[in-house]
Amino acid sequence: MSSPWTPRRDASPENSRLLIERAHEELVAGNDGDRRLLDVRPLVRDSWRRSIDSLVGAEGLPPLALTFEELEELRLTHPLASVMDMIRSLLIPGDPGESGVAVAVGDASGRLLWVEGDRGVRRLTGDMGFVAGADWSEDAVGTAAPGTAIRLDRSVQIRGAEHFNRHVQPWSCTAAPVHDPETRRILGVIDVTGGDTVVTPQAQLLVDATARAVEGELLLARMRERALRQAQGPGGAQGPDGAPGPDGGARRHRTRPRAETPRATLRVLGRDRALLELSGGGVETVSELSLRHAELLLVLATHRQGLSAERLSELVYGGADGTVTLRAEMVRLRKVLERHAPHLVPASRPYRIDADLDTDAHQVLSLLDRGAHRVALAAYRGDALPDSTAPGVEEFRETVRTALREALMAEASVDVLLAFCDTDAGADDAELLRLALGMLPARSPKRAGLVARVERLERS
Numbered sequence: 001m002s003s004p005w006t007p008r009r010d011a012s013p014e015n016s017r018l019l020i021e022r023a024h025e026e027l028v029a030g031n032d033g034d035r036r037l038l039d040v041r042p043l044v045r046d047s048w049r050r051s052i053d054s055l056v057g058a059e060g061l062p063p064l065a066l067t068f069e070e071l072e073e074l075r076l077t078h079p080l081a082s083v084m085d086m087i088r089s090l091l092i093p094g095d096p097g098e099s100g101v102a103v104a105v106g107d108a109s110g111r112l113l114w115v116e117g118d119r120g121v122r123r124l125t126g127d128m129g130f131v132a133g134a135d136w137s138e139d140a141v142g143t144a145a146p147g148t149a150i151r152l153d154r155s156v157q158i159r160g161a162e163h164f165n166r167h168v169q170p171w172s173c174t175a176a177p178v179h180d181p182e183t184r185r186i187l188g189v190i191d192v193t194g195g196d197t198v199v200t201p202q203a204q205l206l207v208d209a210t211a212r213a214v215e216g217e218l219l220l221a222r223m224r225e226r227a228l229r230q231a232q233g234p235g236g237a238q239g240p241d242g243a244p245g246p247d248g249g250a251r252r253h254r255t256r257p258r259a260e261t262p263r264a265t266l267r268v269l270g271r272d273r274a275l276l277e278l279s280g281g282g283v284e285t286v287s288e289l290s291l292r293h294a295e296l297l298l299v300l301a302t303h304r305q306g307l308s309a310e311r312l313s314e315l316v317y318g319g320a321d322g323t324v325t326l327r328a329e330m331v332r333l334r335k336v337l338e339r340h341a342p343h344l345v346p347a348s349r350p351y352r353i354d355a356d357l358d359t360d361a362h363q364v365l366s367l368l369d370r371g372a373h374r375v376a377l378a379a380y381r382g383d384a385l386p387d388s389t390a391p392g393v394e395e396f397r398e399t400v401r402t403a404l405r406e407a408l409m410a411e412a413s414v415d416v417l418l419a420f421c422d423t424d425a426g427a428d429d430a431e432l433l434r435l436a437l438g439m440l441p442a443r444s445p446k447r448a449g450l451v452a453r454v455e456r457l458e459r460s
Contacts, residue, residue: 088103102118108189112133158199173199175190266360267360303315306350307352367379433453
């Protein structure tokens, strides 16, 4: 089946990129009287103003709003999960690798839950944070089709430099909100991102039609469920959402209780003394931990299955004979956590943390798994607990650094590679510098500086 995103000869040309970029700069500078702003579409101009009022950065990257576990939970429970096959068949039929577009489905707040389609496009757009779990609301990234479509409650097309964020300007996108077929509240958003072909009138009609087809399918599914309930009667066998179970027996709703404990994040990247952040219910608290307590928490967060006293002693103190010292330190750690985060107090036999404890280092690994190389690099603020000599920390530190380096070498754009070469971790990496040098155009002004750095490293 041919892709609906095959380039059309009669596709309308984009507005002048240079003109829009200059108008954007004037608007940011507060010069509302510049006549060039008249050449920017009112929809875009209004969205830029909202972005500026919300203090959205024009160079920033979207925040990762969902952990891997939260993303999986939402994928299981979100109303649009049941219609994902329909969305795929309408927007990326045939071989997704030849579609030339990335198709994203997000929730009502603009958090992306699924990003599928052309692997090459997803790899490139991942560098700007267009990945599952990222927040693409207008308040987070400014003018972009998913967030602006939700904000205006209508389908939207954003072309190239009309995007508020400069990292997104190489791309164009069309998005449409999806509504509950009965209440008409917004359930989520469908977005198609790619080149010029995704912002034609035909593309907008296709995305709009897909959203309407999804709403129709959701309504039909509810009608079928209600008919089955009536046919079964009050005592009939029921499955999910009241539908009969396949074996004819009663089946209870399977709902997961929501955690009432605050979300905990241990920040160890580039820090000698870790920060323990607790957030929830609109309240956020931050506590600074000693290096030893940070080492213990990081090792336990890395080994979720738990560790014996001997093994934990080896990973923290370098030998199993440190168990007496370990137990004394665990007593002190428990006292600290009882004051600030009682739900994180480690259990024993084996030592483990039963509550959810995220770390900024694990967030970097999660971003790499999702293909968000530029976002991962921005989140990588240095090695984990750089002054620690605990064997478990040293091992994990090298794991994160190696994973970042290998992911960037395999798939990242040259701009992301160059940014990594400017960090402490990549500054003396001659292999990485040579790779970036080979990816640069022959006449790039950056080549001379890279050649000098490689030659200096080879001489040393």
